[in-house]
Amino acid sequence: MTxxxxxxxxxxxxPNTGKTTLFNRLTGARGRVGNYPGITVERSVGxxxxxxxTDTAAASECAIEDVPGCYSLASRSAEExxxxxxxxxxxxxxxxxxxxxxxxATNLERNLYLTLQVLELGRPTLVALNQMDALRGAGxxxxxxxxxxxxxxxxxxxxxxxxxxxDALRAAIAAQLVSPTLPPxxxxxxxxxxxxxxxxxxxxxxxxxxxxxxxxxSAARALALWALMSVDADDxxxxxxxxxxxxxxxxxxxxxxxxxxxxxxxxAARYAxxxxxxxxFVRRPAxxxxxxxxxxxxxxxxxxxxxxxxxxxxxxxxQALFAWSDPAxxxxxxxFAAVGGVARAQLPEGLATDFVVDGLIGxxxxxxxxxxxIVLLFTFIGVLEDTGYMARAAFLMDRVMNxxxxxxxxxxxxxxxxxxxxxxxxxxxxxxxxxxxxxxMMVVPLMTCSARLPVYTLIIGALFxxxxxxxxxxxxxxxxGMYLFGTLMALIAAAVLGRTVLKGPRVPLILxxxxxxxxxxxxxxxxxxxxxxxxxxxxxxxILAGSVVLWAxxxxxxxxxxxxxxxxxxxxxxxxxxxxxxxxxxxxxxxxIAGARLxxxxxxxxxxxxxxxxxxxxxxxxxxxxxxxxxAAREVFVSTMGVVYGVGADVDEESAxxxxxxxxxxxxxxxxxxxxxxxxxxxxxxALACQCVSTLAAIKRExxxxxxxLFTLAYMTALAWAVSFVTWQVGTALGA
Amino acid sequence: MSxxxxxxxxxxxxxxxxxxxxxxxxRRRLMELGLVPGxxxxxxxxxxxxxxxxLEVRGARISIRxxxxxxxxxxx
Numbered sequence: 001m002t003x004x005x006x007x008x009x010x011x012x013x014x015p016n017t018g019k020t021t022l023f024n025r026l027t028g029a030r031g032r033v034g035n036y037p038g039i040t041v042e043r044s045v046g047x048x049x050x051x052x053x054t055d056t057a058a059a060s061e062c063a064i065e066d067v068p069g070c071y072s073l074a075s076r077s078a079e080e081x082x083x084x085x086x087x088x089x090x091x092x093x094x095x096x097x098x099x100x101x102x103x104x105a106t107n108l109e110r111n112l113y114l115t116l117q118v119l120e121l122g123r124p125t126l127v128a129l130n131q132m133d134a135l136r137g138a139g140x141x142x143x144x145x146x147x148x149x150x151x152x153x154x155x156x157x158x159x160x161x162x163x164x165x166x167d168a169l170r171a172a173i174a175a176q177l178v179s180p181t182l183p184p185x186x187x188x189x190x191x192x193x194x195x196x197x198x199x200x201x202x203x204x205x206x207x208x209x210x211x212x213x214x215x216x217x218s219a220a221r222a223l224a225l226w227a228l229m230s231v232d233a234d235d236x237x238x239x240x241x242x243x244x245x246x247x248x249x250x251x252x253x254x255x256x257x258x259x260x261x262x263x264x265x266x267x268a269a270r271y272a273x274x275x276x277x278x279x280x281f282v283r284r285p286a287x288x289x290x291x292x293x294x295x296x297x298x299x300x301x302x303x304x305x306x307x308x309x310x311x312x313x314x315x316x317x318x319q320a321l322f323a324w325s326d327p328a329x330x331x332x333x334x335x336f337a338a339v340g341g342v343a344r345a346q347l348p349e350g351l352a353t354d355f356v357v358d359g360l361i362g363x364x365x366x367x368x369x370x371x372x373x374i375v376l377l378f379t380f381i382g383v384l385e386d387t388g389y390m391a392r393a394a395f396l397m398d399r400v401m402n403x404x405x406x407x408x409x410x411x412x413x414x415x416x417x418x419x420x421x422x423x424x425x426x427x428x429x430x431x432x433x434x435x436x437x438x439x440x441m442m443v444v445p446l447m448t449c450s451a452r453l454p455v456y457t458l459i460i461g462a463l464f465x466x467x468x469x470x471x472x473x474x475x476x477x478x479x480x481g482m483y484l485f486g487t488l489m490a491l492i493a494a495a496v497l498g499r500t501v502l503k504g505p506r507v508p509l510i511l512x513x514x515x516x517x518x519x520x521x522x523x524x525x526x527x528x529x530x531x532x533x534x535x536x537x538x539x540x541x542x543i544l545a546g547s548v549v550l551w552a553x554x555x556x557x558x559x560x561x562x563x564x565x566x567x568x569x570x571x572x573x574x575x576x577x578x579x580x581x582x583x584x585x586x587x588x589x590x591x592x593i594a595g596a597r598l599x600x601x602x603x604x605x606x607x608x609x610x611x612x613x614x615x616x617x618x619x620x621x622x623x624x625x626x627x628x629x630x631x632a633a634r635e636v637f638v639s640t641m642g643v644v645y646g647v648g649a650d651v652d653e654e655s656a657x658x659x660x661x662x663x664x665x666x667x668x669x670x671x672x673x674x675x676x677x678x679x680x681x682x683x684x685x686x687a688l689a690c691q692c693v694s695t696l697a698a699i700k701r702e703x704x705x706x707x708x709x710l711f712t713l714a715y716m717t718a719l720a721w722a723v724s725f726v727t728w729q730v731g732t733a734l735g736a
Numbered sequence: 737m738s739x740x741x742x743x744x745x746x747x748x749x750x751x752x753x754x755x756x757x758x759x760x761x762x763r764r765r766l767m768e769l770g771l772v773p774g775x776x777x778x779x780x781x782x783x784x785x786x787x788x789x790x791l792e793v794r795g796a797r798i799s800i801r802x803x804x805x806x807x808x809x810x811x812x
Contacts, residue, residue, distance in 0.1 A: 071765070071768055071769060072764075072765075072768040074764065074768070076761050106795070107794075107795060107796050109770060109794045109795070110769060110770050110794055110796055113768060113770070229764065232760065232761075263760070263763065263764045263767065264756070264763075264767060264772070264773070267764070267767040267768055267772055268767070268772045268773065268774075271770065271772045271775075297781075301781060301783070301784065301790075302784070303784035306784055307784065391799075395783050395788060395790065395799050396783060396784060396785070398783065398785075398787065398788050398799075398801070399783065399785035399786060399787045399788075400785065402787075402801070505759070507761075507762075508758065508759070508762040508800060508801060508803075508804040509788060509799065509800060509801050509804070510762070510765050510766060510769065510798060510799075510800055511788070511798065511799040511800075512769075512796065512797065512798050512799075513790060513797040513798065513799055514797070515797075
């Protein structure tokens with residue numbers, strides 16, 4: 001991720017300023033997305049060409065980093081700390097040569113608050129005054145020259161969305177890289193009160209390594225102010241030296257005792273500076289014309305139409321994930337089946353071929369099959385975020401979601417969970433706070449995903465009679481019931497986990513409702529492709545490894561007495577009939593052998609080993625093998641059961657052969673294995689257990705560690721076991 | 737009598753912030769968004785379900801919950 005030898009520029013700014021659009025405009029298609037170490041916040045770095053003039057002294061190229069949007073440099077968590085670290089080149093960052101503050105001209109005062117903080121650091125700085133096009137519609141005028149005079153750094157008016165002023169910006173960046181206009185002597189535009197200045201000096205004396213060589217006193221005071229406003233008894237900051245922390249807490253305590261509020265003093269002083277100088281560079285009409293954005297809001301936040309629109313939009317997202325992605329998924333599956341078929345035909349029969357076809361090709365297919373849904377979901381999320389609708393959805397739903405303990409923005413991931421937990425878990429990124437993201441990730445896998453459908457269809461079709469209840473088809477009702485059950489359990493789990501494992505201080509909601517804007521296609525494409533790439537390179541590798549391991553468990557060891565005995569009958573079978581009858585008999589024998597192989601494989605033995613654990617749920621070891629196979633993907637349960645029962649792997653959930661075979665299956669005491677009660681127990685188990693390597697891989701990727709995926713696996717398996725246990729035991733006691 | 741708070745405004749009513757209370761991170765963030773004492777704030781909308789509230793501060797729209805709005809004291 002390091003791009004050496006060229007000057008480094010960081011882009012900082014408030015959220016919703018068009019910063020990312022500017023980044024894409026400057027870097028073209030050459031941006032790369034990675035991660036900040038240790039945390040799952042995306043880091044975009046790219047190279048930008050600056051050679052717009054023939055001035056050979058000017059830098060011709062630079063590396064640009066798009067720092068995540070923030071309202072302030074003061075931070076409480078490692079995630080929020082990124083901006084200040086990127087500006088200073090602290091911790092894992094390289095010190096930039098220039099900071100470009102992207103300022104939204106339509107929301108000038110608030111954006112200048114962050115700008116003042118950046119200037120205080122005393123580093124080379126340039127202001128890109130964005131959204132100049134939107135300004136015209138609002139009848140507001142901003143005088144860039146006057147603003148520049150006030151701030152002491154160059155200000156370049158641009159419109160990133162319309163690609164206006166970009167050459168001037170490139171030229172200004174190039175010029176700054178050659179000879180920076182440092183904020184005159186001292187970047188502070190406002191003078192702290194004597195008391196505050198004394199406090200800052202007291203903290204600055206303890207900066208230690210945080211104050212690199214050559215730092216001016218005023219820049220050191222800026223670092224001290226950052227620490228004073230960020231450090232807290234219970235913050236989640238990283239790498240704050242202990243001595244500095246102690247000094248800050250001392251000064252804070254003394255200030256409190258004196259009845260002073262340091263946060264308010266510093267914030268009010270910055271805003272006082274802005275308010276005092278604003279008349280010099282901004283002119284607003286006496287009566288602001290009502291923005292079209294506001295008229296749209298009247299409808300989208302309307303008590304009735306607002307919810308109608310919300311439901312319509314969410315239904316479209318749901319439909320897209322569920323139905324529109326289907327042809328592409330089918331295509332990918334067919335393509336991999338075809339490639340597997342060709343490979344099998346070309347390669348000699350044997351273990352190596354099995355590995356290539358079933359393990360590798362099948363494994364890669366099981367990764368790529370997620371792409372259509374990921375692309376569709378992030379296209380929608382990108383549009384909803386960029387237009388500003390996502391914030392409105394959170395505004396509408398906050399009351400309900402807050403009751404459950406979830407963030408308003410958790411709605412989209414939860415809904416996506418009905419299609420597939422993997423994209424849904426990736427979608428939790430729209431939430432700022434770690435706890436909100438983690439809580440949503442923990443419960444998303446309980447939503448009834450589409451991979452559970454074939455399993456439900458098989459069980460319901462095989463074990464529950466076709467009939468009617470109150471004139472409604474029982475099987476359909478049962479299916480609907482399973483959807484409701486999954487949703488209800490997810491909400492209950494959120495409420496419980498949010499009050500226990502992920503219990504945190506109540507965090508007030510502060511949501512910005514930005515004006516509606518047209519999404520920028522380039523940025524949207526960048527978002528979607530970066531999500532797809534991240535999925536393939538990080539979650540994909542774990543999924544692939546998981547698929548190969550599962551294949552191996554269900555394949556080795558190969559031989560057994562049972563297999564040898566069956567193989568020995570082959571000449572007999574061949575001799576006993578001819579033509580089609582012979583082919584059928586041989587196919588049946590092959591299926592028998594495959595079944596024997598699976599039963600004797602490590603997976604089969606694990607099935608036997610866990611039988612005592614799953615017996616109280618009404619399951620036998622063969623179901624145990626099916627549960628193991630289902631880890632690759634839940635729907636694999638169906639084909640695994642096909643192999644276990646020796647009817648072949650090519651069965652689907654509608655297969656009459658498999659259903660008949662299941663109904664005929666007996667326990668040691670002669671009772672049928674599969675009764676409606678077994679079915680119910682199995683349905684509940686599948687609804688609640690985290691039978692999915694891909695989900696765990698996605699959680700591992702989004703939480704940057706194994707702790708949370710393992711927790712999810714543990715709590716969901718325990719929940720599934722408990723519910724199935726109660727179902728089977730109570731049902732048996734009642735004589736069902 | 738306790739001073740009026742932001743939570744007591746009706747839609748389209750305004751007030752001037754006199755004090756921002758509540759937990760530190762919340763106060764700090766709210767003030768950083770421009771809600772410092774002396775700032776004019778207008779309640780624009782209440783969400784259809786009764787919470788949260790939509791405020792206009794310095795030309796920007798931000799939304800906070802009623803319960804948190806009660807910690808922002810105003811002068812009418």
